[in-house]
Amino acid sequence: MSAIPKLEFPPFRLPPSAEALRTEVRAFLKTTLPGLKTEDRYPSWNTPSPEFSRALGAQGLIGITWPKKYGGQERSFLDRYVVTEELLAQGAPAGLHWVADRQSGPLLLRFGSEEQREAILPRITRGECYFCIGMSEPDSGSDLASVRTRAEPVPGGFRVNGTKVWTSGAHRTDYCIALVRTSGQHGDRQRGLSQLLIDLKSPGISIRPIINLAGRHDWNEVTFSDCLVPESALIGGEGDGWLQVTSELAFERSGPERFLTNFHVLRELVRVVGRQPARRAASVIGRLVARLWTLRQMSLAVCGMMEAGQSPAIEAALVKDLGTIFQQDLPEVARLLAESDATTDEDMADFLDIAQHATMMAPAYTIQGGTTQVLRGMVARGLGLR
């Protein structure tokens, strides 16, 4: 039998330094979080709080892997992993700086100009400068290479025209990193795309809310009409946008927010079944715990590979696929169990609201950051099937 490409997740354990940081982060959250209601805390990475972002920045916990000269701590990705998972699990309102810390900052660090880095990275680490992602457009979702927003070179910079959609947080962030066409024609696909660092206060930008099914205003439609941006807004090389955006997506996909977003549902489920659940209930909970533990082990393995300098894009896609489906299953399994096994009717009623809310938010998980189908296409390629 010929060998097939192997998708391996070698066990990886966080080093003692990262575990020591965990203790610090827990202590910090313990003093910072009380006072917030549960519904104001989940999903952590969607919940904005400038006060919290600044407090976290003051602790040196944003951009911690970045060089000290840009305000970072030069700590490892493993340390960042610990901070991230603690924020998620404890429901810290980390939504404002999330994108900047996770992908925009690292992108600027890797491809940005010195001027861009100096101007922006220190502000991100202080928890005062926030980013949004300008990739999707009305006609470009999964097929991202088909974007139409055009940045026409003009003396001194670019003139941008086009529309971005589903732009999370555009109404409360400072910058958008937009994927735009700077040369060639629509239809040239990956060629001729570039990334621009756009100050959202620039003239020629209008931001219109898009309300999601839960009535929340997270999304926006961002329209550029003859918006002039300086030449210094170009990130990396002209025409390198596709390469850069792919590396950005790898950061976006590999984190623990792909399986810990609704961790509170599991924690509250444990609470409502009481200290001595029936065997069947215990078994259902144990199976959920085992799945979550496994996902975390896989995610740690991806983290270990990244720390070792590999680029496990396919492994990350696989973990995102499994993790987001877990997040979709969890509220439903929990709802059914609570209906039969909650210790009191009152607890059950409270929990059903939590579970129902989580169910309502769950469709997004398998769409944002690459749909299930797109991810499976990537894994299939990893298996040598396409």
Add this chain to the structure above:
Amino acid sequence: MDRESREMLLETAGRLFADRSGKEVVNAVEKGEWPAGLWSEITDMGLPLVAVPEAAGGADGTLADLLALLRLSGSHAVPVPLMETALANLVLAAAGGVPVEGPAALIAGGLTLAGGKVSGTAKRVAFAGVAAQFVAVIGVGPAARVVVLDRSSAKVAVEPSFAGEPYGSAQFEGAAPVQNLASPVSEVRLRELAALARAMQMAGAADRALAITVEYCKQRSQFGRPISNFQAIQHLLAELASCVAATVAAAEAASRDASEVGIGSGAEFSIAAAKTQASEFAQRIAAMAHQSMGAMGFTQEHVLHHYTRRLWVWRRDWGSETEWGAELGAAVARAGAETLWPTLTSSRFAA
């Protein structure tokens, strides 16, 4: 064992399994034939003594080496009690006893020891039908004993597993053990170690099922092209690969954890989680593998069932996802909701 020795061991063992534990051998076991040749080559290579110290005649390997070997044996559906004999020998050696020749069957539970005599019935014992010795741990804590019972002292009723392996029950009535030693592991611990070992075999079998289906789908043509060109098949196999990866990752992580602690205790959480996970995904893995291969995978002729049927049997061996899940869930609930997150990050049950 250092890395190099382990790799060498796995390479030679892999070659032996591939050459000598082929389809015919696995099929013959289902017809009740004992593969004496295969077993003697396995013993000649010293595999049942892999985790026994050199001084006791073993290969001086660790639990980690044994677990890696078992993942490999799972990926070849090796139809002999290598897991059972090697794990028994690990325990016997740690107890200061003499390793057994095998083939041995492993028992944890159902038996009592009184006045040096063993009585009781152990049910659904893997390879009871062919075992030359039964190695049982009886009792918990400092009172735990490990005993070796000769086949002649057992009344065996063979009930082949659904994978056609000679499982069965073993009854003892005042049987005198040929070895009777203070055990370094309790009955409960032996069940944990065996569950972990089975999870590793499941990881091997799951991996192989994926390899078989990927290969098949690239070769099988319908509508004028390989079925692997159809997106539905690509996505099915991607999902299958995810479930396989989860099974392997859980088993490997628990193996790592267990290898870092003594055999007597430790890594209880990881082991319970790994066996729960492996057992829970067994059905999805088997179902998706079969779906992607059409009728061919459902035949006796094709080897896919050597792996899927073992997954179905092994998910129940040494505790199913219901049993291990209930233990996990009960422990988590007892400790309370606030300890759930620390438990997950430390892979350790809250005190």
